[in-house]
Amino acid sequence: MTIRPLSQDDLPEVLDIECQGYSFPWSESVFRGCFRPDYRLWALEMCDRLSGYAVVAYMAGEAHLLNLCVAASQRRSGAGRRLLRHLVAESARDGMSQVLLEVRDSNTGAMNLYASEGFSVIGRRPGYYPGGREREDALVMALSFDSRCDSPGPP
Template sequence: MVEPTFRPMTEADLEAVLKIEFSAFSHPWTRGIFLDCIKSGYECWLMFLGDQQVGHGVLSAAGDECHLLNLTVKPESQSNGLGGKLLDHLLLQGRGRGAETAFLEVRESNQPAIRLYERTGFNEIGRRRGYYPAVGGREDALVMAYTLLD
């Protein structure tokens, strides 16, 4: 497989980002959410295979913590290791900003993502009841953490 490349996300990228976001999730992020993240100086990245955008991610970092807010690989590119490469890239950005611990929330029904995070070294540390909107109601989030120190 060709190794993915990464570049920072800009406002001009948002139409392509939203196309992937809406194809991947039942409750996708909006343009406004992505724009707020870019304007706030979060780590907002695009992932490419060749010249094709295949994913994006957003990570906030403050003090000695970072928080993975969004990790998306377009559905037709999933299940071939790209999510792990995007995750590694985002965690590297967190380390570069001085983070020692990474946190995230994940839908409890999203078993492929949970397996990815566990393989990376994340551990479940809690649960947020009714955190995510879901068809017909709300869904719990698992809260996971990972120590970034080498």
């Protein structure tokens, strides 16, 4: 598995994986709009094939994870965790104070992943996501870098 910056040339494969991952996938124009200086887009390759990606927006000193998706055929092999660890490390390196994300109330797989990497639930946004008949709540999860800095200061 290797991780590199995502490029606009990856978008055909990204759109294919996106449709495998979501009932309400992002459009090509939404992805194109994410190629901006304050966003970070990461690609994960397995055997030279794009197998997953992450989209992160840096806003007011916080990293917002907007999209994390792995090709259906490659799931449960550690790709999502690799991408998450990478974007968390890059966000910390870029001086962000925390990583924030929204996750569907029903998406227990993703929630398990985030919780196992130290994210906590900090809120709920009622009706945040489109749904079949009814909209669905989002849980807001965060990983704060400040709480990791437990090292004692100078005497």
